[in-house]
Amino acid sequence: MKLQRTMLPVFAMLLTTAVMALGLPDPGSATVPQQSQVEGDVVQVFPTVIVIRDERGHATILQLNPRTQVSGSLKPGDKVVAYVTPYGVSSIQMKTNLALIP
Amino acid sequence: MSKCMGSRCAVWLVVLGLAGVGNVQAETWSPGGATPGQWYFGARVGPSPLTQSLNSNLDSATGPTLNFQGMYGVTNWLAVGLMLEWERHGIDQERPRRDLGSLDTVTLLPTVEVRPGHLGALYPYASMGLGVNVNSFSEDSSAPRVSPSNNFAFRLAAGGDYFITKTIALNTEFAWKRNDGHAEIGGVRTNDWNASSFAWLIGVRWFY
Numbered sequence: 001m002k003l004q005r006t007m008l009p010v011f012a013m014l015l016t017t018a019v020m021a022l023g024l025p026d027p028g029s030a031t032v033p034q035q036s037q038v039e040g041d042v043v044q045v046f047p048t049v050i051v052i053r054d055e056r057g058h059a060t061i062l063q064l065n066p067r068t069q070v071s072g073s074l075k076p077g078d079k080v081v082a083y084v085t086p087y088g089v090s091s092i093q094m095k096t097n098l099a100l101i102p
Numbered sequence: 103m104s105k106c107m108g109s110r111c112a113v114w115l116v117v118l119g120l121a122g123v124g125n126v127q128a129e130t131w132s133p134g135g136a137t138p139g140q141w142y143f144g145a146r147v148g149p150s151p152l153t154q155s156l157n158s159n160l161d162s163a164t165g166p167t168l169n170f171q172g173m174y175g176v177t178n179w180l181a182v183g184l185m186l187e188w189e190r191h192g193i194d195q196e197r198p199r200r201d202l203g204s205l206d207t208v209t210l211l212p213t214v215e216v217r218p219g220h221l222g223a224l225y226p227y228a229s230m231g232l233g234v235n236v237n238s239f240s241e242d243s244s245a246p247r248v249s250p251s252n253n254f255a256f257r258l259a260a261g262g263d264y265f266i267t268k269t270i271a272l273n274t275e276f277a278w279k280r281n282d283g284h285a286e287i288g289g290v291r292t293n294d295w296n297a298s299s300f301a302w303l304i305g306v307r308w309f310y
Binding site: 036038043044046048049051053056057058059060061062063082084086088089 | 158197294
């Protein structure tokens with residue numbers, strides 16, 4: 001019985017480690033924002049995909065869908081902000097256009 | 103057959119299992135786990151997760167690993183040989199979420215294996231290999247292209263052979279492999295590309 005009591009914390013620790021290793025979602029992850037934005041320079045433009053390079057130099061691939069609003073015709077070198085929801089990219093705006101908004 | 107159903111059968115299985123463990127524990131350690139001049143070949147398979155995210159915005163799935171090797175006993179505790187390993191991982195972008203495709207890695211590794219001794223039919227070992235990772239990427243859609251680099255491979259492993267006959271052994275192995283390089287994603291080069299992985303392999307080895 002005493003052995004069982006001492007084994008309980010060890011078992012709990014092993015279980016926690018296993019859960020962390022499996023990458024199961026923790027309760028705190030519920031606070032992730034539903035909408036976010038990604039900024040960067042346009043690198044490549046395809047019919048349904050735009051590749052941008054963010055501030056850290058990483059590539060982000062923006063998949064366009066029929067509901068995605070794109071401001072103007074984008075070309076490599078343009079600075080853009082993409083608004084991202086869990087359902088995909090909602091809009092891509094050029095940063096120069098944003099600067100003109102009062 | 104019907105007699106071996108229910109709790110009585112389960113008790114017998116436990117007793118037999120404990121007896122088997124007892125047998126292994128009763129065996130004494132004998133030095134020398136390899137035979138000079140002996141060839142052996144292995145075929146193993148198992149799951150392989152990456153040790154971390156591929157990069158800060160790319161996630162990977164646990165994929166299958168296939169491993170083949172041919173080894174030659176040099177001394178009674180050392181073997182050298184060649185290993186060929188293939189693994190595949192599904193890759194997706196975290197934000198915004200998008201499936202990118204799958205990363206395939208073929209690794210060729212000249213390998214040394216240290217086999218210090220055995221405990222009855224159980225032969226533990228540790229191995230190390232240096233070689234090359236050949237990486238390729240299969241995109242889910244035509245654009246954009248993802249081109250990972252080939253790079254230097256370093257693999258560490260520990261495992262054991264359990265001989266079921268004089269020439270055939272069941273094998274299990276746990277391994278870590280370095281696969282750290284760079285990639286070009288849609289024309290953007292990123293140095294933050296680490297596909298190092300763990301692998302847990304189970305298979306068979308044939309000794310000649």
